[in-house]
Amino acid sequence: MKLSTKGKYGLYAMVYLAQHDGEGPQSLKAIAELGLPDPYLEQLLGSLRRAGLVKTVRGPQGGYQLSKPPQEITMRHIIEAMEGPLSLSECVVEPEHVCPRGSNCKARGVWGYLTDQINGLLDSITLTDMLKQEIKGEIIA
Amino acid sequence: MKLSTKGKYGLYAMVYLAQHDGEGPQSLKAIAELGLPDPYLEQLLGSLRRAGLVKTVRGPQGGYQLSKPPQEITMRHIIEAMEGPLSLSECVVEPEHVCPRGSNCKARGVWGYLTDQINGLLDSITLTDMLKQEIKGEIIA
DNA sequence: TTAATCCCGATTTTTTTAGTCAGGTATATT
DNA sequence: AATATACCTGACTAAAAAAATCGGGATTAA
Numbered sequence: 001m002k003l004s005t006k007g008k009y010g011l012y013a014m015v016y017l018a019q020h021d022g023e024g025p026q027s028l029k030a031i032a033e034l035g036l037p038d039p040y041l042e043q044l045l046g047s048l049r050r051a052g053l054v055k056t057v058r059g060p061q062g063g064y065q066l067s068k069p070p071q072e073i074t075m076r077h078i079i080e081a082m083e084g085p086l087s088l089s090e091c092v093v094e095p096e097h098v099c100p101r102g103s104n105c106k107a108r109g110v111w112g113y114l115t116d117q118i119n120g121l122l123d124s125i126t127l128t129d130m131l132k133q134e135i136k137g138e139i140i141a
Numbered sequence: 142m143k144l145s146t147k148g149k150y151g152l153y154a155m156v157y158l159a160q161h162d163g164e165g166p167q168s169l170k171a172i173a174e175l176g177l178p179d180p181y182l183e184q185l186l187g188s189l190r191r192a193g194l195v196k197t198v199r200g201p202q203g204g205y206q207l208s209k210p211p212q213e214i215t216m217r218h219i220i221e222a223m224e225g226p227l228s229l230s231e232c233v234v235e236p237e238h239v240c241p242r243g244s245n246c247k248a249r250g251v252w253g254y255l256t257d258q259i260n261g262l263l264d265s266i267t268l269t270d271m272l273k274q275e276i277k278g279e280i281i282a
Numbered sequence: 283t284t285a286a287t288c289c290c291g292a293t294t295t296t297t298t299t300a301g302t303c304a305g306g307t308a309t310a311t312t
Numbered sequence: 313a314a315t316a317t318a319c320c321t322g323a324c325t326a327a328a329a330a331a332a333t334c335g336g337g338a339t340t341a342a
Contacts, residue, residue: 001220003142003229004330008248015247027287035241040332046289059340060286075251079142088144100176106156107149109274109281110216110266118142121258125251133250140250145299168318181301187320200309201317 003079009036010044010082011075017054018070018127025056025063044082051081070131076122086122088115144220150177151185151223152216158195159211159268166197166204185223192222211272217263227263229256 012034020026028045032038045064048054055067066073080086087093089111099105125135133141153175161167169186173179186205189195196208207214221227228234230252240246266276274282 001142001144001148001224001227006330007142008230011248011251012242012246019247029287037332039334042288043290043332056288057340058286058288058338061341062287062339064288075255083142086142089149101153105153106160106271106274107152110152110271110276113276113279113281114216114262114266117262118259121255125255130247130251133247135251135254138254140254147299170318178301180303183319184301184321197319198309199307199317199319202310203308203318205319
């Protein structure tokens with residue numbers, strides 16, 4: 001179980017924007033200094049924009065910035081924008097999924113439970129928490 | 142963020158073995174009735190055996206069975222056997238990872254925190270819980 | 283008008299996942 | 313001992329997903 005680069009790069013970019021919140025638009029090139037391939041990063045920022053997490057300014061001095069305060073943006077928003085909803089098993093997410101294991105499959109409940117718990121975790125972490133390196137009063141550095 | 146079929150099939154197989162615990166070895170063919178391709182499943186059961194979660198009996202009437210009581214086998218044991226340790230980012234797992242973002246990368250702490258939390262969740266669910274469809278007193282069906 | 287900068291779709295490359303297969307080993311049964 | 317059942321192993325292949333690349337277009341400050 002691992003995270004794709006999409007999710008990681010997306011988060012790095014968002015942390016960068018949070019660190020420069022209020023300083024005006026940050027260019028793609030500036031963000032890519034984090035060590036990310038810029039044409040790829042451009043794609044990813046597109047996802048973040050379409051998800052409503054960043055807004056852009058075109059033209060010279062243009063760039064990307066957070067579309068709302070960092071304390072209102074959670075890890076879940078970001079990861080979900082980049083990778084789609086967390087799905088440990090299709091049967092939890094897809095409405096009319098037919099499972100070869102029938103209706104009394106014992107795994108199904110666990111997938112649902114875990115999905116909820118992990119989503120809850122992601123919901124509970126904001127960009128501000130990350131900058132402060134503190135979640136629910138706990139130092140995470 | 143999703144789980145591979147390895148993890149899923151591995152769990153299905155383990156649930157099956159838990160349901161038939163004490164009934165003697167269960168053949169590959171019997172387990173594959175869950176709807177899994179049997180030559181592939183065979184591979185996966187190999188991982189579970191090497192991880193010490195199942196033991197096998199060869200020859201006629203042979204098959205697979207749990208190597209310890211179902212309440213001692215957790216989701217984490219199973220998923221980890223199938224997919225290796227949970228790794229949201231290399232920097233958390235690999236000892237000498239050089240990160241282009243340097244030592245004050247704000248994401249690192251979060252990866253560590255999340256990794257611990259999710260591992261904790263997986264630790265807390267046993268095969269018995271799954272059969273009972275109940276985790277920490279909560280019905281999950 | 284120019285240059286900086288974002289936007290977008292198509293394409294390619296690489297990696298991982300998923301699955302197959304052939305031949306080998308152990309063992310209960312007769 | 314012979315046989316048939318069943319697990320074991322490693323190499324192989326195919327398909328899908330991830331990770332990027334690229335070329336050309338649109339917007340706008342200066």
